[in-house]
Structures are given as structure tokens and as C-alpha cells.
Amino acid sequence: xxxxxxxxxxxxxxxxxxxxxxxxxxxxxxxxxxxxxxxxxxxxxxxxxxxxxxxxxxxxxxxxxxxxxxxxxxxxxxxxxxxxxxxxxxxxxxxxxxxxxxxxxxxxxxxxxxxxxxxxxxxxxxxxxxxxxxxxxxxxxxxxxxxxxxxxxxxxxxxxxxxxxxxxxxxxxxxxxxxxxxxxxxxxxxxxxxxxxxxxxxxxxxxxxxxxxxxx
Numbered sequence: 001x002x003x004x005x006x007x008x009x010x011x012x013x014x015x016x017x018x019x020x021x022x023x024x025x026x027x028x029x030x031x032x033x034x035x036x037x038x039x040x041x042x043x044x045x046x047x048x049x050x051x052x053x054x055x056x057x058x059x060x061x062x063x064x065x066x067x068x069x070x071x072x073x074x075x076x077x078x079x080x081x082x083x084x085x086x087x088x089x090x091x092x093x094x095x096x097x098x099x100x101x102x103x104x105x106x107x108x109x110x111x112x113x114x115x116x117x118x119x120x121x122x123x124x125x126x127x128x129x130x131x132x133x134x135x136x137x138x139x140x141x142x143x144x145x146x147x148x149x150x151x152x153x154x155x156x157x158x159x160x161x162x163x164x165x166x167x168x169x170x171x172x173x174x175x176x177x178x179x180x181x182x183x184x185x186x187x188x189x190x191x192x193x194x195x196x197x198x199x200x201x202x203x204x205x206x207x208x209x210x211x212x213x214x215x216x
Contacts, residue, residue: 021045021212022057024072026103027064030084034077036108040184041076047184047201048208052141065089069096074211075103078181080110083118094122097164097171102211105174106181109154115174123164128174131161137170137210142202149199151192152179168216173207180204 023041027034045056063072065085069092077083085093097103105115119128131137131147138144138161148159159178163170182190183200192200 020055020057021048021074021208022059022061023208024063024069024075025060026075026077027062028077028079028083028085029089030082030114032079032081032083032111032114033108034079034083036079037181037185037189039186039189040078040181043186044184044201044204044208048205052205052209054208054212065092069093069101070099073101074208075101076106076181077103078106078108078111080108082114083111084114085118085121090121097122098166101171103172104207105172106179107154107174107176108179108181109152112176119164119172119174123172126164126166128162128164131163131170131173135170136215137161137173137206140206140209140213140215142206144199144203144206148175148178148180149183149196149203150178151183151196151200152190154179170210170216175203178203 023045025034025041041060042058045058048054049056061072063069063075066089107115116128133145133147138147148161150159154177157177160176162174162176164172180200180203183192183197184204187197
């Protein structure tokens with residue numbers, strides 16, 4: 001496994017040495033298009049490999065909650081519609097995240113209301129908090145002094161990075177009113193500027209590095 005280009009950090013051994021790093025796309029119920037932005041994750045992994053020195057898989061992997069989700073430590077969730085989980089799925093995803101897993105939920109416009117309800121089901125005793133701008137996800141490799149970059153207009157609100165913390169560690173990150181995944185897509189899909197695509201990819205890289213280095 002190639003060395004992470006992070007100064008002053010000790011890399012924990014939560015990368016499985018026998019395989020390249022990969023991102024698991026979470027397939028969920030409720031009616032939302034969990035499969036949206038099909039080129040996004042693969043482009044992000046290419047960017048991470050080129051710019052952070054991490055050997056990454058060429059293709060994303062899809063996982064459902066009731067599969068062996070423990071084999072998918074880094075999860076990505078997106079979509080435009082409704083998301084829901086039954087009681088069994090809620091228990092599984094809660095245990096997965098509390099035991100070291102990480103979930104990046106990326107609002108692709110239309111996911112927000114149902115996702116916030118779901119978070120309350122998964123973590124009834126925790127609150128979805130604004131992640132402060134001085135948190136390491138905004139500076140671990142690329143600097144974002146004012147938080148998430150704004151990639152797509154949506155409701156023209158300021159982007160927000162929200163999170164669930166456990167024992168001081170960020171275990172769930174929710175990118176709202178930003179749409180990082182659209183910025184990761186092939187250029188011809190959304191015709192975003194190179195600057196916006198670069199910002200989206202750099203923020204995605206920061207999130208992966210945060211998980212891999214085991215920071216708080």
C-alpha cells in the first residue's frame with residue numbers, strides 16, 4: 001500500500017493490506033435513486049490515487065445493509081428521492097458506524113427531509129451537528145477555510161457540512177446543498193467548471209484521508 005502524503009500524521013492500519021482501497025456505494029430502500037452519478041466514485045478514486053498516493057480500486061462496489069457490511073468500512077450514499085431503512089437495517093448500520101465504519105451521505109437534491117428523519121432513527125440520542133470549519137476534514141490535505149465548496153445551485157442555500165460524532169470521532173458526514181458527487185462526475189455530464197470539479201474532488205479526497213488516518 002502506497003504511503004499517504006500527509007505530514008505529521010501516523011497512519012493507522014485500517015487499510016486492508018491485501019486489497020486496494022475502495023468506496024462502497026450504499027444501496028438503500030425507500031424509492032430514492034441510490035445509483036445516481038454513476039461515474040462519480042470511480043473518478044474520485046482515480047483522483048485520490050494520483051494525488052494522495054493511495055492504491056485505489058478502479059471501480060466502486062455496491063453494498064446493501066444486510067450484506068456483510070463490515071467488509072465495506074467506507075460507505076457513500078446519495079440520491080434525489082426518499083431514503084428509508086427498516087428496524088433491522090437501522091441496527092446494522094448503527095453498529096457498523098459505532099464500530100469504526102464511516103458514512104458520507106451526499107444530498108443530490110431531494111434527499112434531505114427523509115435523510116434527516118433516518119439519522120434520528122439510527123442515532124436517537126445524537127444530534128446532527130455542524131462540523132466546524134477548523135475540523136481536519138477541511139484541512140487534512142486541501143484547505144477549505146469556509147467549509148464545503150458550493151458545486152450546484154439547488155435551493156441556492158449555503159452549503160453545510162453536518163456530522164454525527166462518537167467518542168470525538170466523526171462517523172457520519174452529511175454534505176448538504178453542495179452536491180460533491182455531481183462535481184466528481186465526468187465533465188460532460190454536468191459541464192461544471194474545472195475549478196468546481198477540482199474543489200469537489202479535493203473535498204472528497206479530504207474525507208477519505210480523514211477516515212484512513214483515524215483522526216478525531
